[in-house]
Amino acid sequence: xxxxxxxxxxxxxxxxxxxxxxxxxxxxxxxxxxxxxxxxxxxxxxxxxxxxxxxxxxxxxxxxxxxxxxxxxxxxxxxxxxxxxxxxxxxxxxxxxxxxxxxxxxxxxxxxxxxxxxxxxxxxxxxxxxxxxxxxxxx
Amino acid sequence: xxxxxxxxxxxxxxxxxxxxxxxxxxxxxxxxxxxxxxxxxxxxxxxxxxxxxxxxxxxxxxxxxxxxxxxxxxxxxxxxxxxxxxxxxxxxxxxxxxxxxxxxxxxxxxxxxxxxxxxxxxxxxxxxxxxxxxxxxxxxxxxxxxxxxxxxxxxxxxxxxxxxxxxxxxxxxxxxxxxxxxxxxxxxxxxxxxxxxxxxxxxxxxxxxxxxxxxxxxxxxxxxxxxxxxxxxxxxxxxxxxxxxxxxxxxxxxxxxxxxxxxxxxxxxxxxxxxxxxxxxxxxxxxxxxxxxxxxxxxxxxxxxxxxxxxxxxxxxxxxxxxxxxxxxxxxxxxxxxxxxxxxxxxxxxxxxxxxxxxxxxxxxxxxxxxxxxxxxxxxxxxxxxxxxxxxxxxxxxxxxxxxxxxxxxxxxxxxxxxxxxxxxxxxxxxxxxxxxxxxxxxxxxxxxxxxxxxxxxxxxxxxxxxxxxxxxxxxxxxxxxxxxxxxxxxxxxxxxxxx
Amino acid sequence: xxxxxxxxxxxxxxxxxxxxxxxxxxxxxxxxxxxxxxxxxxxxxxxxxxxxxxxxxxxxxxxxxxxxxxxxxxxxxxxxxxxxxxxxxxxxxxxxxxxxxxxxxxxxxxxxxxx
Numbered sequence: 001x002x003x004x005x006x007x008x009x010x011x012x013x014x015x016x017x018x019x020x021x022x023x024x025x026x027x028x029x030x031x032x033x034x035x036x037x038x039x040x041x042x043x044x045x046x047x048x049x050x051x052x053x054x055x056x057x058x059x060x061x062x063x064x065x066x067x068x069x070x071x072x073x074x075x076x077x078x079x080x081x082x083x084x085x086x087x088x089x090x091x092x093x094x095x096x097x098x099x100x101x102x103x104x105x106x107x108x109x110x111x112x113x114x115x116x117x118x119x120x121x122x123x124x125x126x127x128x129x130x131x132x133x134x135x136x137x138x139x
Numbered sequence: 140x141x142x143x144x145x146x147x148x149x150x151x152x153x154x155x156x157x158x159x160x161x162x163x164x165x166x167x168x169x170x171x172x173x174x175x176x177x178x179x180x181x182x183x184x185x186x187x188x189x190x191x192x193x194x195x196x197x198x199x200x201x202x203x204x205x206x207x208x209x210x211x212x213x214x215x216x217x218x219x220x221x222x223x224x225x226x227x228x229x230x231x232x233x234x235x236x237x238x239x240x241x242x243x244x245x246x247x248x249x250x251x252x253x254x255x256x257x258x259x260x261x262x263x264x265x266x267x268x269x270x271x272x273x274x275x276x277x278x279x280x281x282x283x284x285x286x287x288x289x290x291x292x293x294x295x296x297x298x299x300x301x302x303x304x305x306x307x308x309x310x311x312x313x314x315x316x317x318x319x320x321x322x323x324x325x326x327x328x329x330x331x332x333x334x335x336x337x338x339x340x341x342x343x344x345x346x347x348x349x350x351x352x353x354x355x356x357x358x359x360x361x362x363x364x365x366x367x368x369x370x371x372x373x374x375x376x377x378x379x380x381x382x383x384x385x386x387x388x389x390x391x392x393x394x395x396x397x398x399x400x401x402x403x404x405x406x407x408x409x410x411x412x413x414x415x416x417x418x419x420x421x422x423x424x425x426x427x428x429x430x431x432x433x434x435x436x437x438x439x440x441x442x443x444x445x446x447x448x449x450x451x452x453x454x455x456x457x458x459x460x461x462x463x464x465x466x467x468x469x470x471x472x473x474x475x476x477x478x479x480x481x482x483x484x485x486x487x488x489x490x491x492x493x494x495x496x497x498x499x500x501x502x503x504x505x506x507x508x509x510x511x512x513x514x515x516x517x518x519x520x521x522x523x524x525x526x527x528x529x530x531x532x533x534x535x536x537x538x539x540x541x542x543x544x545x546x547x548x549x550x551x552x553x554x555x556x557x558x559x560x561x562x563x564x565x566x567x568x569x570x571x572x573x574x575x576x577x578x579x580x581x582x583x584x585x586x587x588x589x590x591x592x593x594x595x596x597x598x599x600x601x602x603x604x605x606x607x608x609x610x611x612x613x614x615x616x617x618x619x620x621x622x623x624x625x626x627x628x629x630x631x632x633x634x635x636x637x638x639x
Numbered sequence: 640x641x642x643x644x645x646x647x648x649x650x651x652x653x654x655x656x657x658x659x660x661x662x663x664x665x666x667x668x669x670x671x672x673x674x675x676x677x678x679x680x681x682x683x684x685x686x687x688x689x690x691x692x693x694x695x696x697x698x699x700x701x702x703x704x705x706x707x708x709x710x711x712x713x714x715x716x717x718x719x720x721x722x723x724x725x726x727x728x729x730x731x732x733x734x735x736x737x738x739x740x741x742x743x744x745x746x747x748x749x750x751x752x753x754x
Contacts, residue, residue, distance in 0.1 A: 092200045
């Protein structure tokens with residue numbers, strides 16, 4: 001597609017969408033949101049680029065191939081699960097960093113559940129863009 | 140220690156994730172795929188040894204206590220199944236290195252294969268009914284893509300039937316889960332066993348039991364729910380068909396054994412009587428279907444169905460001996476069936492066809508292959524001293540012990556028909572004179588059999604001979620597994636803690 | 640309310656099964672969609688209906704005060720929806736590919752003539 005309006009809009013919307021997807025990811029532990037939805041939002045940002053310009057441009061903007069995102073996400077999620085076993089607890093046991101909050105979004109507690117969500121974020125982002133790019137390139 | 144029952148899930152996941160990133164580095168990916176499968180075998184061996192030594196292991200995932208969180212439970216049955224699956228996974232990976240074409244590999248054959256293994260191992264290990272559904276779906280998603288990979292016409296048609304029927308099976312499964320949860324308020328299998336023990340006869344329990352029987356029956360391909368299997372199994376490359384034949388239906392059988400020994404035992408006269416009837420019909424219909432076909436893969440597909448009947452027959456007898464026989468039969472059949480498909484794939488590699496009409500004379504050119512195929516074929520038919528003989532013997536003796544003479548007669552008759560069908564393949568493909576006409580017009584003769592294809596077949600043949608000649612310790616293990624299943628207290632205690 | 644939902648579940652199942660029996664692949668997929676919805680509604684109803692707020696512990700409080708609906712059933716349905724969505728997406732792509740390769744939407748015409 002070659003619409004000037006869409007391209008101009010994408011320039012503004014894509015960064016906002018990416019920031020929003022991160023916000024959704026980070027607030028997800030106690031409020032609506034989380035890795036799955038965040039990942040979908042991030043994917044739609046790049047899909048908008050692919051629709052407004054073309055798939056090549058979207059791929060270049062993503063910097064990493066979608067497959068690497070999937071691998072990275074799976075590894076991150078797995079490591080969050082293994083963290084618990086290092087301390088002798090069962091697989092996937094949650095651990096929060098005590099007495100530490102990141103001074104963003106009104107205090108963000110860090111812990112393995114957040115790490116797991118980041119993994120989900122990466123996997124969903126990767127797999128959605130991979131499938132969509134594939135279908136778009138084919139047709 | 141607490142990580143051990145989780146390893147059969149983590150190792151394939153890690154392998155799948157890493158091999159996904161290595162799509163460009165072919166050698167690295169192949170090495171990783173091999174290493175991952177070998178690691179899975181090592182983990183499975185350790186798991187089986189530990190479970191045998193120390194009893195049932197239960198791990199509460201995320202440290203959430205048992206009836207609320209998800210548990211992974213490794214008892215003897217789970218450990219045996221995980222070990223058998225991992226062994227077959229390893230042999231099929233080796234075979235796939237020589238059999239699966241580059242297009243399929245670059246599209247993600249190896250990650251999908253390990254995702255399939257992960258789903259299968261997860262299904263064997265989980266102690267939560269809904270989690271079992273999730274593992275089923277993990278396995279099925281991987282199998283959908285593996286089946287459709289390549290996109291040839293008959294492949295797509297087979298895949299569509301397969302997806303539709305499996306979706307329907309999953310819907311039955313979910314409906315059963317929903318009713319069971321509405322009735323009992325729990326989905327933990329041990330908790331379910333405890334809570335439903337007091338409800339002697341309840342219509343809702345029976346409804347859930349039948350819905351789950353339908354769901355697992357479709358996955359296990361029992362009569363009359365098998366039609367999807369011969370319609371789809373003959374389409375993908377041999378390595379894919381072989382791993383499907385080895386694992387997918389057996390997960391259905393495993394789920395039947397688990398649920399109908401642990402939870403649904405309120406009305407055994409009805410439920411297990413039904414299983415017996417269905418088993419007999421499955422054996423007969425499967426073997427008759429096989430007799431009607433002339434394509435190696437279709438014949439073998441129908442034999443999968445026929446052999447499933449023996450396994451569910453052992454479950455239907457509902458005695459320690461019967462279930463031990465069923466477990467032995469599952470493991471024997473996984474080995475032999477996979478081996479037959481792999482050997483059939485070599486025939487296709489040599490001659491370019493699976494159709495018996497255009498095959499022949501392979502015995503003279505490839506005596507070793509003919510021997511390997513013959514051993515597996517005879518083992519499947521139940522000829523001593525191979526593993527199939529013992530498997531049939533265990534099931535039949537269990538049947539005699541409970542006085543089901545008619546079913547024993549059916550089982551023996553089906554054994555003879557299986558022998559007929561197996562000798563048909565062997566004489567047609569290996570023994571008779573080479574045909575004069577070829578489907579492609581010219582004779583297709585590659586130099587020899589690649590070692591990557593032959594090695595797994597040799598290993599699996601050795602396994603079926605070994606299991607037939609030295610069966611004592613394995614029979615002992617299946618006995619222990621069956622005793623654990625029939626006496627549910629050990630399982631419940633391992634998951635929920637000491638019963639007050 | 641349960642009666643109404645039971646009837647809706649029944650209607651969804653009936654419609655889904657009717658569509659599953661059609662020969663057109665796209666109608667079969669719509670049938671799968673309806674059956675999936677019917678099952679989710681059944682789980683939702685079977686777990687018990689409660690008229691109340693969402694089962695979230697309010698800030699500053701330690702536990703939920705009844706009445707609250709069963710959060711597990713909702714989690715189950717959410718999982719089932721995501722899985723069903725994945726399978727349907729795959730089935731759609733499969734049907735599209737099949738149509739592209741064979742030029743037909745009719746399941747019967749996909750039967751091969753080979754033995």
